[in-house]
Structures are given as structure tokens and as C-alpha cells.
Amino acid sequence: MRIVNRAINRSFILFSFLLFLNISNCYSANPAIKEWKKKELTEDFKNRLCALSDVYGYVRYFYPNDNLKDLDWFNFLIYSIKEIEGCKSEKDFNQKIYQLFSPLCPDLIINNNFSKPKRYSSGSFYIQERSMLDNREFNSEIKEISAYSAEYPKPDSLYTFIINPRLAVSFPIALSELPKRSEQLTSLIDSCKNRWDEKSMYYLLASEPFARIANEIMRCNIVQHFYPYYFEDKLDVTWSKSYKDYFNKIANSNNSTSYYYLVCNMMNLVKDSHVYLNFNVLGAFSTKRFPGIETVILDNKLLIKNMLAPYDSVIHRGDRIIKINNIEVESFIKGKLNNLSYSTLESGLTKLTSSYEIFSSYARDSVLNLTIKNSKGKESDVAVKINMFRPAFVADKEFIKCFDGNKYYINLKDPQLISYEKFKAYIPEINKGKGVIFDMRGYPTTDVFSILANITDSILSLGNLYEVHYYFPNHINPVPKPTEKWFIAPSTSAMNKDYSKKFQYSLPVNEKITVPCVFLVNSVSMSFMETVIDIIKNYKLGILIGENTAGCNGDTPHFKLPFASFSMTFAKFLNRDGSQHHGIGIKPDIYVENKDTNTDAQLEAAKKYLDVLASHTSK
Incomplete structure (x- = not known):
């Protein structure tokens, strides 16, 4: 030998x-x-x-x-x-x-x-x-x-x-x-x-x-042996059985773009909103481009949310897109979803629009031909060029608002806006009103722990997150080991300073929020935000209003490959009772779905809830 x-x-x-x-x-x-x-x-x-x-x-x-x-x-x-x-x-x-x-x-x-x-x-x-x-x-x-x-x-x-x-x-x-x-x-x-x-x-x-x-053999084995939701996503039935056709398609790809989308289509079997594929060769990235329009899917309709010049003269907020390149919008979205990994259908649709993936392209100056129907039912065709390096739409830049002089709104969905230093200054004013609405429809920072410390009367602990150890192939006898717990102490307790230092969040001011709290949630609420929402729900810190969260939580390592390196969930998150969180998410206490671009029905429901609660309390 x-x-x-x-x-x-x-x-x-x-x-x-x-x-x-x-x-x-x-x-x-x-x-x-x-x-x-x-x-x-x-x-x-x-x-x-x-x-x-x-x-x-x-x-x-x-x-x-x-x-x-x-x-x-x-x-x-x-x-x-x-x-x-x-x-x-x-x-x-x-x-x-x-x-x-x-x-x-x-x-x-x-x-x-x-x-x-x-x-x-x-x-x-x-x-x-x-x-x-x-x-x-x-x-x-x-x-x-x-x-x-x-x-x-x-x-x-x-x-x-x-x-x-x-x-x-x-x-x-x-x-x-x-x-x-x-x-x-x-x-x-x-x-x-x-x-x-x-x-x-x-x-x-x-x-x-x-x-x-060879590159795809490496990718396939990472998922095969180390994806923690392998059985929940039924990959024991679909994954390795897809290899034969997949390898053949890869061997016959026409160019780097077709190769990339074949990889995306294969990873669609992995129902994980954390999955992110880089269009890269040895770490060098291709540039993705976007059009000057922003969309949202509401009530099964693809609607215009924002637009930049020159499209703002021919397209208006709330206009409905009914065809894209002469393809019915339902078929177009279905095709896009086939090249996307997502935990729930709702989180997949959100991922398409909130990250602008729905119209992204690696071909510079490619053109989208949109058929638009306006609020009066009139149809028109608009050609939109995909030429922006990154979207530049004006987002809601207010961290704190006051409605009707008695209900405060705190924007916790944009990590660039969140500031505990600003928040703590408003606590006395918040306590004079009917209540406070926290918008959790995005991704927070650890400053949210400091805010929770101002709400709670008891010590809070993070939920059931496990690092799964694999000593055998094919997910035989996996060993889930709890990750180190984080804790949050009440801001008014003697442990406040020690806990904030040990668990690395801003030192909370020694004050308590005494008014009712409402938390807005939906399918954009994922990962670390779901960790926070799990705390809120478990310790009954307030009412959740909106839609199910994304059902995607757990730490996400990066897997380096010669082509199309990727991230996916590596740790496993369970509900407090040990039941499945993945692919389900956290259910709100009051279900409210947004229907159009003109009204934030979830926010309006939260305001109404606080008004009704205040009226009952005053009687």
C-alpha cells in the first residue's frame, strides 16, 4: 500500500x-x-x-x-x-x-x-x-x-x-x-x-x-453535520437526496451569477433567516446594486413604500406593482423566494423587501419594467434602472415621540438610533402619561437591557440558548449544552450596578417605569430581538401587539469557502417550556396585521389599547 x-x-x-x-x-x-x-x-x-x-x-x-x-x-x-x-x-x-x-x-x-x-x-x-x-x-x-x-x-x-x-x-x-x-x-x-x-x-x-x-461538497457537509435545525427543517429527507442533481447543475453553470443562484436555490432547503450568502471569490465581493424604489408586501400585495428621483414624479407611495418584466407579481415573488433561505413565509417576504433583495442585481444598470396600478385603478408602465450601490431611503429617524401628549413611542428597531442616555432622561415624563410603546420591529442593541431594567421588579434571565456539540456524524446523539446565561437586575435594586457591569449593558438609572408598556412585534423581529421579546413575554413586562416574530434565533458563525462563503444558525434556541421556537416565532398577545402603507395599524392598535386601559383605570 x-x-x-x-x-x-x-x-x-x-x-x-x-x-x-x-x-x-x-x-x-x-x-x-x-x-x-x-x-x-x-x-x-x-x-x-x-x-x-x-x-x-x-x-x-x-x-x-x-x-x-x-x-x-x-x-x-x-x-x-x-x-x-x-x-x-x-x-x-x-x-x-x-x-x-x-x-x-x-x-x-x-x-x-x-x-x-x-x-x-x-x-x-x-x-x-x-x-x-x-x-x-x-x-x-x-x-x-x-x-x-x-x-x-x-x-x-x-x-x-x-x-x-x-x-x-x-x-x-x-x-x-x-x-x-x-x-x-x-x-x-x-x-x-x-x-x-x-x-x-x-x-x-x-x-x-x-x-x-469541490466547493459545494464542502458547503453541503457543513449543513449536513452542523445545522442545529436539521430535523426540524426535514433536511434528513431533502438535503443529501438533492446532491446528485445539484452537483450536475453546478458542473453546468454558465457563469458566476448562475452558479451563485444555484447555491441560493440549494440553500432554500435550509429554513433559516440567518443564512446569508456572499457573492465572493476568496473573500473578494461582487457589487450588488439596487433600484431607487422601496417596496413592502402587505395584505398579499406588493406596494410602493418609498421612491427617489426621478421616479417620485411617476410613482407614488401606496401604488401597487402588478407585473415585473411582464411576469405576474405572485410568480415573480415565488421565484425570488426559491433563491432565499427563511424561517417562515412571513419572514421570507419581509427579508425580500426590508433588505431590498426583491429587485437587487449584480448586473450594472439592468432595467426593471414595472406595471403599476395607482389608487384610482389606473395602470401604467415604468422602467426602473438598477444602479444604486446601496439604498438611500429616509427612514424614521426619531428615537422618541410623544402622541397626544400622553403616550410615548420608543424606536428600538434601528440600532443607529437607540440611545439609553436619551431614553433615561424621558422616564419622568413617560411616567406622567398613559403608557409607553416600544417598537421592536427590527434589531436592537444591548441598551435594550438597560431599558428592561427600568421596567422589571425581578431579575430577568435570557432564555434557552444551547450550543450543540456533535461528536457523531449525521446529527446522531447531539449534545446541547446551555450557553452562559445573562441576567438583568431591576434598576432600583442593590444589584443594579454589579449586574450591568458583569453583563455589559449601560448602567440603568435608579428609576422605574410605572405606566403600562406595549411592545410592537412582527416578522422583522428576529435573532437577538427575539431573545429580548422572549424575556418580555416570559416575565410579563407588557403586552405584545402585532404579528409572529421571525422564528429565527441562535448565534451565527461564518463559514469560509473559495466561492460564496456563508453564515447560518449554529446555536439552538428553544421556548422557555422547551418547545420549538424555530420556524414558529413568538406569538403576540394581540394579533394585528398592517394592510397598507398609509396606516401603521399595529401602532394605532397600541395607542388605542393604552387609551382604553387608561379609561378603565380612571373609572
């Missing part, structure tokens, strides 16, 4: 050199590739790619070999795909899998051709563990465990993973002794060293379909 491995290493060195030379020549000869190289995959080859993907994921993420931290897995996968393409039979393929992965996993056994496993004696052992670093990067490292417990794999025991009816791989996923670095592995690591910069990587992706497939 040593002779075979040496041959594999020599083959890889030659392949890497020729691939790099080919890309360099391609870039020099044709610096503007317009048509990407395509490759139609046979059914057998697609099946083998799926098998390669599985073995890669098991070995990379679950075999504890500290030497593999230096391996460039992207280059290794490109070479491996090329190697399995030439296999003539299943027997050849199985042997090739062994030849490719045995330098990485010396304990690898194919198809239960068992050797006697080492006997584990009590003591420390090693596993792989994942975490999110302080800079939000995903991290995988070898961890030494001092003593065995049932949550861990049994050290030095062989675990068998069925790849397909004709292939099973076995190896330990906990070791009492880490593998030594072999000559074969050292040579392989040296051969795999990354030699791509931004430009050459682009041309690699353009001219080598196997490079695109």
Missing part, C-alpha cells in the same frame, strides 16, 4: 501542477471568460460524487487527526473528483476511496474488512469538536477528554458508516493516541498547498467544473 500511496502523491503533484499551469495559461490568453466550461455528469459519476462527499465529511469532521489542519481540503477534493472519474467499476471506486483517504485516516477500513481494533484503557482520549470563535469564524479542533462518558464515542472503537449498498467505511472517531504524521500525508499536504489568488480562483471555477463541485 505504501507504493500505491506514493503513486497517488506523485499523481497529485503532477495534477496540481498541470491544473495551475492550465489556469495560468487560460488567464493570460483570455482574461475575460464569458462562457464557463460545462460537464454533463453520468448517473454513475453523480452517485460516486455523493459517496465521495460522505466519506470526506466523516473523515474531515470526525476523525481526530491533528495533522489534517494543514491540509487544503479544496485542492484535495478537486484531485479526488478527478481520480474517481476514471473508475471503471464499483470495486475500482472502493479501492480509490481507500487510496485517497487512508493517508488522512490510517485506521480506515473499507467494507468491514476488519482488523482488530486497539483496546482502550481508561484515561484521556481525543475527539473533534466544533465551536464559534470570538470573530464569529467556524472552528474545528482536536480536544482532549480526561475521562469517558456516554455522550462521547467509545475511544478506539470502530464505527461503520454506510455510504451506499456497496460501500461502507469504518474507523474510530475517538482515539486514545493521535496518529503520527506519515511521509505520505506530509507529501500530500505539500502537494495540496493553496496557490490560488482571487483572479486565478475565478478562472479555476470558470474552467474546471470539478472545482465548483
Whole structure:
């Protein structure tokens, strides 16, 4: 086998050199590739790619070999795909899998051709563990465990993973002794060293379909093994079964834009509003552009919310869009949703409009042809150019308002406006009125904790957030471990100063809000805002008015890939009673839906609620 491995290493060195030379020549000869190289995959080859993907994921993420931290897995996968393409039979393929992965996993056994496993004696052992670093990067490292417990794999025991009816791989996923670095592995690591910069990587992706497939094998395995809502989103039914068609589509993508949207469409299976895909090559971003109009979906209608010159002379707030490029708006939105990840339909529709994704484009100065119906029912066609680097619509810039001289409104949806220093100065005035309305339909800052301290009479704790530890593949026996709890002390308590310092929020002034509190919520309320709303609901700090929140909470690491790096939820959030939050959200106490752009029905309902409550109190 040593002779075979040496041959594999020599083959890889030659392949890497020729691939790099080919890309360099391609870039020099044709610096503007317009048509990407395509490759139609046979059914057998697609099946083998799926098998390669599985073995890669098991070995990379679950075999504890500290030497593999230096391996460039992207280059290794490109070479491996090329190697399995030439296999003539299943027997050849199985042997090739062994030849490719045995330098990485010396304990690898194919198809239960068992050797006697080492006997584990009590003591420390090693596993792989994942975490999110302080800079939000995903991290995988070898961890030494001092003593065995049932949550861990049994050290030095062989675990068998069925790849397909004709292939099973076995190896330990906990070791009492880490593998030594072999000559074969050292040579392989040296051969795999990354030699791509931004430009050459682009041309690699353009001219080598196997490079695109390698990138997606890496992406697919991250979701396969580490997405905490894998079963809730029914990915055990849909995810890996989509690989074959997906790999074929990726191999036949026309350009970087079509490749990007194929990735978006695949990630649509992941029902996570945290998912964000970067249109990037090695971290260099393509520029997304937007039109000078802002829209909102209300009552199943796509309405104009804001517009900039020159469109403000032909389009008006509240006008309804009924066709886009001669496509019925319902079909257009459905197509857009197919390329978006979202936790609930409502949060998906909100994500489309609030982030301006509905009309975004990577093609500069592309044109949208809109068919508009105004309030009088008259239709007109308007051509809108997509040429803005970023939207520049005037948002509500008031942090605090007073309605009717007796109801205060606090804007907690815009992190650029939120200021506890400003808020605390208004507390005496707020307490003279009928009540206070907090707008939670956005994303807050930690200053919101200081505000809650002015409302509560008891110590508040953050809800059920878990970091999930995966010691086995395919979400077998995941171990949810509670994250460190944060607490908020009442502003009038002796613990106020200590808690604000320890849990890093602004020191609350020693005053209490004594009037009724109303909190506006909807599908824009997600992530950290849902953490805050969960506190409000659990401790009954006020009434929630509006719609369900987004149903998307948990920390979000960044996963670096050569193309289209992405973020997704990594931690798991549950309701206080342990029930599912994901894909459901927090329900308001009073459900109110906004119907048009002229009236904020949720805000009006909150004002009316405080008026009615005050009238009952005065009797």
C-alpha cells in the first residue's frame, strides 16, 4: 500500500501542477471568460460524487487527526473528483476511496474488512469538536477528554458508516493516541498547498467544473453535520437526496451569477433567516446594486413604500406593482423566494423587501419594467434602472415621540438610533402619561437591557440558548449544552450596578417605569430581538401587539469557502417550556396585521389599547 500511496502523491503533484499551469495559461490568453466550461455528469459519476462527499465529511469532521489542519481540503477534493472519474467499476471506486483517504485516516477500513481494533484503557482520549470563535469564524479542533462518558464515542472503537449498498467505511472517531504524521500525508499536504489568488480562483471555477463541485461538497457537509435545525427543517429527507442533481447543475453553470443562484436555490432547503450568502471569490465581493424604489408586501400585495428621483414624479407611495418584466407579481415573488433561505413565509417576504433583495442585481444598470396600478385603478408602465450601490431611503429617524401628549413611542428597531442616555432622561415624563410603546420591529442593541431594567421588579434571565456539540456524524446523539446565561437586575435594586457591569449593558438609572408598556412585534423581529421579546413575554413586562416574530434565533458563525462563503444558525434556541421556537416565532398577545402603507395599524392598535386601559383605570 505504501507504493500505491506514493503513486497517488506523485499523481497529485503532477495534477496540481498541470491544473495551475492550465489556469495560468487560460488567464493570460483570455482574461475575460464569458462562457464557463460545462460537464454533463453520468448517473454513475453523480452517485460516486455523493459517496465521495460522505466519506470526506466523516473523515474531515470526525476523525481526530491533528495533522489534517494543514491540509487544503479544496485542492484535495478537486484531485479526488478527478481520480474517481476514471473508475471503471464499483470495486475500482472502493479501492480509490481507500487510496485517497487512508493517508488522512490510517485506521480506515473499507467494507468491514476488519482488523482488530486497539483496546482502550481508561484515561484521556481525543475527539473533534466544533465551536464559534470570538470573530464569529467556524472552528474545528482536536480536544482532549480526561475521562469517558456516554455522550462521547467509545475511544478506539470502530464505527461503520454506510455510504451506499456497496460501500461502507469504518474507523474510530475517538482515539486514545493521535496518529503520527506519515511521509505520505506530509507529501500530500505539500502537494495540496493553496496557490490560488482571487483572479486565478475565478478562472479555476470558470474552467474546471470539478472545482465548483469541490466547493459545494464542502458547503453541503457543513449543513449536513452542523445545522442545529436539521430535523426540524426535514433536511434528513431533502438535503443529501438533492446532491446528485445539484452537483450536475453546478458542473453546468454558465457563469458566476448562475452558479451563485444555484447555491441560493440549494440553500432554500435550509429554513433559516440567518443564512446569508456572499457573492465572493476568496473573500473578494461582487457589487450588488439596487433600484431607487422601496417596496413592502402587505395584505398579499406588493406596494410602493418609498421612491427617489426621478421616479417620485411617476410613482407614488401606496401604488401597487402588478407585473415585473411582464411576469405576474405572485410568480415573480415565488421565484425570488426559491433563491432565499427563511424561517417562515412571513419572514421570507419581509427579508425580500426590508433588505431590498426583491429587485437587487449584480448586473450594472439592468432595467426593471414595472406595471403599476395607482389608487384610482389606473395602470401604467415604468422602467426602473438598477444602479444604486446601496439604498438611500429616509427612514424614521426619531428615537422618541410623544402622541397626544400622553403616550410615548420608543424606536428600538434601528440600532443607529437607540440611545439609553436619551431614553433615561424621558422616564419622568413617560411616567406622567398613559403608557409607553416600544417598537421592536427590527434589531436592537444591548441598551435594550438597560431599558428592561427600568421596567422589571425581578431579575430577568435570557432564555434557552444551547450550543450543540456533535461528536457523531449525521446529527446522531447531539449534545446541547446551555450557553452562559445573562441576567438583568431591576434598576432600583442593590444589584443594579454589579449586574450591568458583569453583563455589559449601560448602567440603568435608579428609576422605574410605572405606566403600562406595549411592545410592537412582527416578522422583522428576529435573532437577538427575539431573545429580548422572549424575556418580555416570559416575565410579563407588557403586552405584545402585532404579528409572529421571525422564528429565527441562535448565534451565527461564518463559514469560509473559495466561492460564496456563508453564515447560518449554529446555536439552538428553544421556548422557555422547551418547545420549538424555530420556524414558529413568538406569538403576540394581540394579533394585528398592517394592510397598507398609509396606516401603521399595529401602532394605532397600541395607542388605542393604552387609551382604553387608561379609561378603565380612571373609572
